[in-house]
Amino acid sequence: MNDLPQQILKGSLSAIILKLLSENEAMYGYEICQRVKEITAGQMRVTEGALYPALHKLEGEGILRTHTQQVEGRTRKYYPIVPDQHGQAVSRLAQMHAFLDQLQQVLNPQPNVRLT
Amino acid sequence: MNDLPQQILKGSLSAIILKLLSENEAMYGYEICQRVKEITAGQMRVTEGALYPALHKLEGEGILRTHTQQVEGRTRKYYPIVPDQHGQAVSRLAQMHAFLDQLQQVLNPQPNVRLT
DNA sequence: TTATATACCTAAGAATTGGAGGTATTCTCG
């Protein structure tokens, strides 16, 4: 009954999204899923059932907007960061970093530096 | 409406608990809360409303057990790791580490090492 | 023509956490 492998830490998904969108101008949903798989060599997967609600939430918060485009008969919906919301994205990522630092602090406590 | 600071990433709490209990023989609930506050200089807090259910779940899974003790008129309930379950604890922590590595991979991508 | 890949999405349920509340004892300060 042990749940296994690549579950996402709840709460980290929006950070992942914002990070990728910060670096890439604009991506569409399916692309985000693939990219994460790529980066982590298939070990972490963002499911669409989690991704789309998260994207829509960020859109609802005014951080992302959308525009669709037809590519070879298929519709792609891009989710760029709203231009004047990049600061928001950065600060959210900073928060996540801060949290991860704290978590590291607990899980991998730095022995006090000892000058010898 | 931006939710702020020190919320815990869902899923990380049981790892925090197992880490502390791995290092400390046995701790009681209140102590765990205080310890986390200490380690993170007050920036991260484990709330009791989350802690106790998590402890009871780990107990239900057979990883922790309990024994109470009276100390200066107050009851302390210790939650040591069941002796032959230390392996479980270790492997769960390893899983968390693996996940955090993946997350770092996405949030702080290593530029490909370039030998010059 | 059937399956796979691409591409979007929703809905129901599980799981986890935060916040608020509740009980009880001891200690501290005025």
Place this chain on the structure above:
DNA sequence: CGAGAATACCTCCAATTCTTAGGTATATAA
């Protein structure tokens, strides 16, 4: 002595977030 803080346990409800499973549709490969 009384009030409040600290110590110590706990539960319940609401909110959030994810997983699983499903649904639609087109293009390409077998």
